[in-house]
Amino acid sequence: MFDDANSNAVRVDFIENTGFVTQSEGLPRIAGRIFGMLIFDGDVVSFGDLATKLLVSRASISTSIRILEERGLVKRVTKHGERQDFFQLAPNPYATMLEGIQKRNRSIQTDIAGTIKNLPADAEAVGRLTAHANFYASRNAAIAVALSELDTSQNKLAGQQPNAPKDHLDAK
Amino acid sequence: MFDDANSNAVRVDFIENTGFVTQSEGLPRIAGRIFGMLIFDGDVVSFGDLATKLLVSRASISTSIRILEERGLVKRVTKHGERQDFFQLAPNPYATMLEGIQKRNRSIQTDIAGTIKNLPADAEAVGRLTAHANFYASRNAAIAVALSELDTSQNKLAGQQPNAPKDHLDAK
């Protein structure tokens, strides 16, 4: 146990698992695998290596990386003297994720508010619709709490976060 | 404005919208439409009416209702002297929803903990994996906050929640 072969099996399992998790959240599975690989390896990985190590086409890497970049979870960097693009985890991907959920919840809340506004004030449904909107409001309030907690724990782990993102990395 | 035709258009929009929301959360759109209809109408609706009013097959109602029942969001009731099944919102669907998310997060957390346990304690990845698990932990802590908030606002709205669920409803 705890030999290299074992560790690699654990690594692959984690990466695959992360793929399933993000898939169930509506993202391509490959995007999750990339994310999982960046978490596990904690390193800067080249475009080509992503395709090679994950055994998928470069086209898939391209689209999944675009999604991860759009969501602010992954950052593209260059290496001095290297032609390939390299990728690493964005500075605080978890906070960014939570902020994305908040944004979505706000949009749903706005929609429900619009529904209420377009009804007569004494409509029988207004109470239930208000409770419905309230649900998303509490979720967002709760996420705000999680965001502040994340700050705390991030500080605790600061020493263990290798490879603080830089805009430009020199060759090793 | 605010005439019956308008209100009905608003109603249909809300129902369709709720369908989209739940679809993006991995549930069939029809399940969301049922849920939205129950929220808007706040009434007890028969199996047949669901199919008729939503213009979908009875088979779809059957599967979507099963999903909603499994998740504890909708309750099946009988009406004295009626052969059809009837459905209404479960007592506190929002709390149930949040608890479902908590359960899922816990399961992901457990998986990550398993990953960490199967690695040498000094593995370089442990710090990042811990932060990853921590993310799901804070989310769950936050949901706990939302759950207590929900209690509060539910009390505020108690007077506006019609049709408190009963196990058995007499005919009107």
Place this chain on the structure above:
DNA sequence: CGTTTTGTTTAGTCATAACTGAACAAACTT
């Protein structure tokens, strides 16, 4: 009893989106 109503299950269709290979453009190498 046969017929009707009702909900579930199953087989099949259809829509969607992930993924790939190939074509492509841009930048670099020689």
Place this chain on the structure above:
DNA sequence: AAGTTTGTTCAGTTATGACTAAACAAAACG
């Protein structure tokens, strides 16, 4: 310049799952 590397885009394939129609079982009705 010709050829190579690199990332994106596009067309096509494939896998998944929502949805339906039809078959079905159970219960109520006549």
